Amino acid sequence: MTDATGKLSVREKIGYSLGDLAANLIFQTLVTFLAFFYTDVYRIPAASAAKVIFVVGLLGAFVFTPVIGVLADRTSTRWGKFRPWILWTAIPFGVLSLSAFTTPDLGQAGKTAYALATYTLLMLVYVANNLPYSALSGVLTGNMDQRNSLSSYRFVAVMIAQFIIQVLLLPLVLILGNGDKARGFEYTMALFAVIGTVFFLITFFTTRERVVPVSGEGSSIRQDLTDLMRNRPWRVMLLLTILVFVTLALKGGMYVYYFKYYLDPGALAHFVDAVGVNRAIEGLNRGLIGMGLAGFHWPQDAPTSAFSVFSAGGVLCMIGGICFSRRLADRYGKRDVFGGSLFLSTLCLLAYAFYPPDAVGLVMLSYMLHGFFYGISTPLLWAMIADVADYSEWRNHRRATAIIFSAMLCGLKTGLSIGGALVAAILAAYGYDGDAAVQSPSVVQGIRLTVSVYCAIPFLLGIALLFRYEINKSTEKRIEHDLELRRASAASSA
Template identity: 30%
Template sequence: MATKLTLTERLSYGLGDMGTSLAYNMASGFLLFYYTNVVGLPAAAVGTVFLIARLLDAVIDVVVGIAVDKTRSRWGRTRGYFLFVALPYALVTVALFHMPDWSEGAQLAYAFITFKALGILMSLQAIPYTALMPMMTLDTGERLKLSGMRGVGTSISVVMGTAAVMPLVGLFGGSDQKQGFQSVAMLFAAIGFVCTIALYRNCRERFEDTSPANFAILPAVREMLQNRAWLVVFASCLLYFIRFGLMMSATAYFAIDVLGKPWMISIMLPAVSGMLLLSSVVAPPILARTGIRRGCVFVLGLSAVLFALLPLAESSVPLFLTVYIAACLATSITITAAFAMIAETVDYHEWKFGSRREGLLSAGISLSTKVGMAIGTAGFAFVLGAAGYAPDAVTDTARDAIRWAYYGSAVLLLGLQTVVMLAWPMDALRETIRNDIAGRSPAPAE
């Protein structure tokens, strides 16, 4: 049964991504820069902090996902998380960019604690958010519309969390970058809080897992690992976010130290995923016509080719940015598709195992994004450390390391993601699965 969603629901769902992503994008794009260039911490040590903190999310995300599947409350299964996590998430966002004047060891400990807290609270907000979509509607067209709105929320948060950060740091802090980052973090925390409350107030859960809340955990995890659709989305998102994490961390260094054009940060960083704003409009009709598998394979291959051509375009800024933005648009189509694909892993799971497990499946995908970001961010920090990067005396060796980490990782990871997408099963099975589920599912809650 198709469920038509209201415009308010779709808009509020899109705002929900801003509630989580705004602080996360600022941290992804500038936290390494803030720690190394503003606070003065060593890059390799910061990379280790990022990597350990994110790898610990492997346990946390699974625990949160299982908790969502076991939750039965007056607010539903997901909405209570938005209500009670919104304020703590905002407060930790502020703390993240408020480094005390302590010793280096104490500052690294503070960085780990606050970054880890951000990750935990993000799990408590992002996993229920992702789990909410398949609870709102079973219709693929409506899910693609929700994915488009989520893409809008993501792209706005990327533009604000990347392109707007340094101008706002200058506006609020002047020559005092430390004060500027603190002020921007406070502003983004307030905006994120309002967006999350809008999600809580306006989005409804219509379809619920009718299986018992007290299920055995290990068999549920084993079933998740046997879900082919989930495995494809997990691997695809892992590869996407390794590349995303590296590029978000590396772009400021690439623009300043390789291209010698700091102003390009405000164009290149938003384009990494800011093209989702355009993708949210063009992707749903394209993917509805081509199918998710065929459409994603084409744009991933195209993007890999475009990134491979970028080194040849460095001498011409207009040509470089044209090729770069086109490549980013192509990859953005795949992340719009991924939002709908995550919901379809729930349908596949119910069809194969008789339970929906929205929380656990969403937790697994959230884990792939966090581990991917950790590997990408820490990997680039290790590249800087190995190349002997020093902000005040950048060597040719360091520049070459930044350049080829930037280009080479993109081509390799996009190629691998293309291969993974060839295994996506739902385009061929969707109608069979939907018909089987419809024949045994109860009517949606009113």
């Protein structure tokens, strides 16, 4: 292999990160609003919508992801292995994102079939874009400190996309559609499609693969899989990824119930007014209406309004945590910083078990601190997976970057599926009644335990797993040094 281990330019880091911003405008919309769009906008029966989402999720995790991983590792073009996939999928990604959120009148069976077809194609193109994109981070540079920096840039972009979707998407839908949600979703996704296509092209043109295979180096699919199963850091990262995303899906799905049924509506309304949100919305609407546009449709009920404010605060604090991630990882190593930040964020989750319904200020403080500490860990997960690819090459003298990332994306999708299913299962176990305006004390207690104790358990298991992850700071440096010498020797003898 040949490898340029010099410092990546800010231009290349920003160019790379724009690809994740583009992808997450769509991914975050799918995770947060696809079920709502199918049931409340396109009017597909809930059972049919659930089947579509579940079936396509399984296809994405266990069919599309491994197949694309194998193909990407065996791609060879003048642009490299992974960059071409970003170029090839840029326009199809935009077209299918728009198609999946359009609402042709086809009857109930036709709507379900249309949803299944468009979501399946979108998931296929998403995997064909995002898996090579993720693997690209492992071949832009062999310098592990630079990967820490690259991941920080990348996940600031992710948080920007998350902020746009969680806080601004529904108001944007209502504004662009002038109150018509179906038309608003189409216009919004058309806007995202154009922005995303441009950003993917910027990523392609501003990046360069530097860790490239020497002619003749290669391995069989069977050998790649054998290497994976013998790679203990990979096994640890797979389980860790599943556990992290179980908690993310579990708390993400349960927060809306926590705000609606546990926290006191009067205290929430007072908090939103006290921090100046209502005055800010009134000022914004005066400006929008003065320009001839529809007003910003801010949710009026206290739980939904407060949750939007909390989401905004949490995302901003996560961005703050990401900004500290690289410096801490450079000094102490990714493993130790990841475990420490995950532990502190877990303490913030456990604090919810002790707050009364009117302690809105404390809930907000814990929410923001959790966002900050978890933000430190966010870019490190993917940087550690790139290090696992280096570890595999170091031990086996073969590199299979994409298949390692594909396994982690399988873990991600598995964790999201388990966490999402646990939300419904826990609610059912405590006797949740969707038609009841007020839930029983046992249901409220179950919701409270879920956002605190139950969400903390996977994180704590993940922290324990890290004691089995052997790539600490000194091992990082040893791997980097050995691979640099090996690649230089291969290049000089080529």
